[in-house]
Structures are given as structure tokens and as C-alpha cells.
Amino acid sequence: MDVVIVRENEEDTYGGIEHRQTAEVAQCLKLISRPGCEKIIRYAFEYARSAGRKRVSCFTKDNIIQQAFQEYDAAYEWLKQFVLPEFRDPLSS
Secondary structure (H helix, E strand, O other): OOOOOOOOOOOEHHHOOEEEEEOOEEEEOOEOOHHHHHHHHHHHHHHHHHOOOOEOOOOOOOOOOHHHHHHHHHHHHHHHHHHOOOOEOOOOO
């Protein structure tokens, strides 16, 4: 299998915003912004083009984390119009 994975932007849960709710429970805040999503998606398309890849697929956890990943999905759909048609998204065909 010949696959390249570009994994999430630097916001996400690695933003370091967390606190302890109780002695046994810690909570970490997940941040997702439209500019951060556009940055990582644009990088994936640019990498694919420079490496001669023909396909870029977008996979998220939007069935579980619905509101936060709406920004990612919207950014992916918006950016596709500028980089396609040479790329084919297997999920939309």
C-alpha cells in the first residue's frame, strides 16, 4: 500500500488548553478554526501535486465531533474548487 497521511493541524487537542475537573478527571479542549483547516488541507493538496499523487481524500471524525469538524469539511469543499480537476476524491465519485 502506498499511502501518505497528513494528520490534523496544530490547533486541535495539541493546543495545550486543558484543566482538571476532579482528582480523577482531566479535560482537554479541542480547537478547530477555518484558517487552521485551510492551512493543513492546502498543504495536503500541494504535497500531492509536488509528489505526483493523483488522489487526495479527507477523513474526519465528523460523525462524533460534529460542530468542530464542520469547519474542516467546509474548508475541504471550498479548497477543492481551486485544486481540482487533476485530483479525484474517492468519496465524492
